Amino acid sequence: MLIDAHVHIFPNVNGYGPKGHTHGAGYGRIDAGDGIAQDVLPAINEKTSHTLQMLLHEMRQGQVDKAVLILCPCYGDWSEYVLQACRDYPEQFTASAFFDPWSPAARQYYAEKLEGPLWKNIKIEFSEAGGLYGVYPGVQLDAPELRWLWEAMEAGGKTVSFDLGRPGDGSYQTDQIASIAKRHPGLKIVLCHMGQPSRTAERNPELWSAWLEQIRLGTLPNVWFDLSALPYHVREEEEYPFPSTKRYFDLARGIVGAEKLLWGTDIPWLLGTANYQQLVAHGRFLLADCTEKEREMIFAENAWDVYWNHRK
Numbered sequence: 354m355l356i357d358a359h360v361h362i363f364p365n366v367n368g369y370g371p372k373g374h375t376h377g378a379g380y381g382r383i384d385a386g387d388g389i390a391q392d393v394l395p396a397i398n399e400k401t402s403h404t405l406q407m408l409l410h411e412m413r414q415g416q417v418d419k420a421v422l423i424l425c426p427c428y429g430d431w432s433e434y435v436l437q438a439c440r441d442y443p444e445q446f447t448a449s450a451f452f453d454p455w456s457p458a459a460r461q462y463y464a465e466k467l468e469g470p471l472w473k474n475i476k477i478e479f480s481e482a483g484g485l486y487g488v489y490p491g492v493q494l495d496a497p498e499l500r501w502l503w504e505a506m507e508a509g510g511k512t513v514s515f516d517l518g519r520p521g522d523g524s525y526q527t528d529q530i531a532s533i534a535k536r537h538p539g540l541k542i543v544l545c546h547m548g549q550p551s552r553t554a555e556r557n558p559e560l561w562s563a564w565l566e567q568i569r570l571g572t573l574p575n576v577w578f579d580l581s582a583l584p585y586h587v588r589e590e591e592e593y594p595f596p597s598t599k600r601y602f603d604l605a606r607g608i609v610g611a612e613k614l615l616w617g618t619d620i621p622w623l624l625g626t627a628n629y630q631q632l633v634a635h636g637r638f639l640l641a642d643c644t645e646k647e648r649e650m651i652f653a654e655n656a657w658d659v660y661w662n663h664r665k
Contacts, residue, residue: 354652362405378390379399394624414630435448449514452476463502479517490523515543542575545578548605576613578609615656636652
């Protein structure tokens, strides 16, 4: 079985980020709010979108069985669209909501929309470049004013995922995640993109030390990493199959073990780097030296335990 632990669907782009209102600019491009149309998806559709049906066909072609549908503010609040996909295809999908804990009336929104059983998974898109740290510079994830949130998530048996951005960014809050994880051992935490290793970080001892320190969070019993978007962070220096990513994966596996890693892709953003079948093959490239049991865990079992098999 193959489970893609990190995908996004949206009928069009209508969101927000540090630069303002995000919207589609046609033919795979997205304007992040600065008036510059950035190539993201392949230029195969007049409208920039990644619909449920597009994902279903990609999964069929890539022979992927299940996926985690993650909401992201840069694409927009497509909560009902994602939930309907889960209702229509309950055997294939589970969903992860997006939450902005610094927004007005955040506690009320959480209580009304997220606290109940409808959303078992919640993502904090925290990166500096495109997420909430860029919107609210200087905020800290372990600040006293957010303790209610981690307590509520733990009590509700939620899984929370974070995009913490790149090593060296203000959003790269390893110590704060450690504090949350230790204070709330019943809260499952997933750190996206395996901490975003890159050739740039690897050449800088300070940044590389920061990456290794974050990976060591996976030695805590309630912290996992997904492998999504690894090719994206080396794409300017390497072509498929992005050989450095296997070196990074092997380092992470050696530190935290296969039981703490979830395969994922981060499509559609990654479709500008490689097609979906290549991304599936890249996963097999990463896991080439793993045992069969390790492959089963990374490709499916870990994602099932983290995103589907919630504590009641």
